[in-house]
Amino acid sequence: MAEPDGRACVRARVLIRPKAGILDPQGVAVEQALPALGFTGVSDVRIGRLIELELDDPAQLEAMCERLLANPLIEDYEIVGR
């Protein structure tokens, strides 16, 4: 996609999930609740965040994840193109 001024502008997607070994209260609660709701055979639920954005300079994305988008103490991130 090209912006009116001709700069490239990329849509990117970042997946952020609780680090392995870190408690994921949301995933645990959802997984435990599912059978009673009639959804069976589901396991290992992990809940994270999805961040989508448009940016001029995709090279910046990694630094953005490190500094703002993800909390490196408790989260891993994965940059996915689109």
Added chain:
Amino acid sequence: MAEPDGRACVRARVLIRPKAGILDPQGVAVEQALPALGFTGVSDVRIGRLIELELDDPAQLEAMCERLLANPLIEDYEIVGR
């Protein structure tokens, strides 16, 4: 991957995002915080949820998204394989 009892077990990923047109204050806040950190040229930040799970019957996933994981009034979902 096959479970010991022979059932197939699939890891799936669901991306859930606020529907277009719905104000996403968290996305706005992230967008506004970026310039102060020296990240420019970022726009249209949207923040949603990432749900990863393992399930016996992948055919259930769509129904689970419709009924539970996303609220169609305010959210779109996308099932991504892995």
Added chain:
Amino acid sequence: MRFGVVQFPGTCDDRDALLACRQAGEAELLWHGDADLRGVDAVVIPGGFSYGDYLRVGAIARFSPVMEAVTAFARAGGPVLGICNGFQVLCEAGLLPGALLPNLERRFICRQLAIEVVDAGTPWTCALAEGQVLSIPAKHTTGRWYAPPELLGDVRVVFRYARDANPNGSTDAVAGVASAAGNVVGLMPHPEHAIDALRGSVDGLGVFASAAAVPAGA
């Protein structure tokens, strides 16, 4: 008049709601795992964080057995009130229109607010007057009521935040809505926390008195 107050794992304002209901009648707790409403005349779904609100506010609680019974009760015209998380559950369950989104300020707010009664034609507002302004606290992170524009025209708005009091950016300052038939009402502010002058306000009493004033089975 016998009220039933629904208790989910994570419900916090259940005892408060019981107290409020008892100002207007009898009240007992209804357990989420029970599909039996035990013959109560009205159901209150109180505030809190059912299932931690971890997936999405109200999303999990609405599948509980008690909600099947509540849904049948509501469809039969029984009075149902959802407060805060209860409102969120009723929206998720499709018993009320719209959905609740995160506050524009992205924070929990706990604040005494002025709200205006817009529709006194429901069993939860019939003892109040339209235009009456109530001082009632609100406390939530996800209270921005939203309905898509095409649905908005059909929504029965029951409460609105008074001017400058909208704490969350809710569409048209909507604080509470009703089902088309009016018997199901949900609101974000907490009338059960405005029932004693010692604790700041008695303006919430009218909500419970309204339900008690409706003849049982009407």
Added chain:
Amino acid sequence: MLPGVQDAVALGLTEAEYALVAGKLGRPPNQVELAMFSLMWSEHCSYKHSRKLLRTLPTEGPRVVMGPGENAGAVSVGDGLVCVFKVESHNHPSAVEPFQGAATGVGGILRDIFALGARPIAVLDSLRFGEPDSERSRYLLDRAVAGIGHYGNSIGVPTVGGEVYFEDAYETNCLVNAMAVGLVREDAMIRSAASGPGNAVVLFGASTGRDGIGGASVLASAEFGADDAAKRPSVQVGDPFEEKKLLECSLELLERGLLVALQDLGAAGLTSSASEMASKGGVGIDLDVARVPLREADMEPFEIMVSESQERMLCVCAPERVDDVLAVCAKWEVHGTAIGSVTDTGRMRILRGGEVVGDLPVAGLVDDCPLYDLAPERPAPGLYPPPRAVLGQEATPRDALLALLASPNIASRLPLFEQYDWLVQSRTVRRPGEADAAVLQLPGGGGLAVSIDANGRRVAADPYTGTAAAALECASNLACAGAEPLGTTNNLNFGNPEKPHIAWQLTEAVRGLGDACRALGAPIVGGNVSLYNEGLEGPIYPTPVVGMVGELPDVARAGRLGFAAEGDAIALVGWRAAPSLAASELAKLRGEPLPDGLEEIDVAHVVGVQAAIREAVRAGALRSAHDVAEGGLLVAVAECCLAGGLGARLDLGAPAAPATPWERLFGEQAGGFVVSGPSAALTALGERIPAELIGTVGGDALEVRLGGERVHAGLAELRAAHAALAALFT
């Protein structure tokens, strides 16, 4: 392979302590045993540098139901009801990850309350950060407040009070303390002592992961420095939903009479909870780690024993009750597992399936850690750099008033408290900002007032007097609400006690705390100690946080701080001498260095003044009462104006030599109060205690005459200045 002395040292033990451990076992400890000893003998669990001092504190009184030693202290509040309360710190976890650190701090202190069988009814927080012009301080503030709110709000316990101060000395080592208060019928309380060999030990709540492994010893005993990345623990994530279920489940287990003993899992996880239960009951415990539900499959026995995963409880019940216990757990969707049994061996035996992986004497583990004497030495003045000046010498009293109201240490705390649910549970009669203490309704018509306080700057200037002042201020806050102190809790946040000047601060502070609480008749029933709070620039201000609980007979007469009626007279009561600017908030804004020592407080006089205020409030004679604290008289009056939405006209006469107008307007001293009401009532108060009629309530401005000085500020101006903290949360 057996670990050696160097492993022990890496885990925080000294070589001598390692030798002692080996002596107690009669052999070198294996990995499981060393891990357990290193935690139990850490500063955090053993209080090895503070226990001797703590023994000097007054802990007894007619209302004390439970003094220090249990999970929380307890005082009787009448009608067979007991109030259980305690304050605890989560400083280091909050410095690493403020949201989760603060959240799990709240979760931890709540478990201490319901471990006694009490329903938690209130939380208070006590926070210290660097100056808010630092980006990191703003981040820590924002996230810590959000974390406290997240946990307290979600679990349905109101956060009804707290305090926050901003000082450079906390820049690299913030303080996050949380106090919790609970209520229980005295006959329904439970203790943590395990008893009855053959009884079952049941673990219930969250599964066990590698959270905070080594946390208690490495985190709590190591100075926090630039290399913190290397020591980074795996962060503990709070799960208030799990704890809400755990709370309801625990209370139902007790209500059904199913338990012999109950204990939370806090620092040092299973190790400390099981061994302390055994120690208190004089029994042994066998635990099978293979039965502990794990979040990660491949955990070692030692990891399971020291994991600090949150939201877990341990209970002891008769073997024939296990099924009933597990049924209650199932009802609340809480995982419960019988993991061991009580024995008569006096030993902790750790098993993995059939294999014994650790075998240690309970007494040696829990009670025999060597206690150390401190080597206190009064430091030379100038330990702390002077604050940065923000108010020039040319400032007028009006400038100073507005600057003080906007000072982060004085500005309205509303932007914090609005993020807390202060009303859930339907007891809150005085919410934050309405009175100096929060007031909660009790079933019989009486009330409970709670307050938490500490001004670290004053303690830094004079640890003895500053700490006594903190305790007195708590009691003053209670008096303004009409409440009499029943008991005290405290959290001693200090630097490295092995340094002589820190040892001196700690010793003096504990002495001041003890003396003040003795004079107040408010025994210390519990608390916590957090040492080694030092950053790159040196130690924090010594910060003994004091929490106090009081009672009032008629909650309908609970005092308020805001002016209530036009025309009411205003009096300044309590002081016999002019207040001083030493270590005051004004001195801080002017950038003045900390003085070396504060003027002595006549504690008995202050206690008498508090009694008179309390009685006047209880009699309904006053329409408002507010203690004079940071910022002095003028700030106190401005706060009464803002809380009541009414102005005031003050005529302060001429300053009595040698006091300057500045001291008169902004000086600080313990035991001063601004009260309002009918002038006859104020005159009557003046017959008991020093009282000076200084003005009248009314108008929409604060107008002050003092000799030739005039100060005029509209309510709107005052309000705008007072709202300064709002800008930190956008």
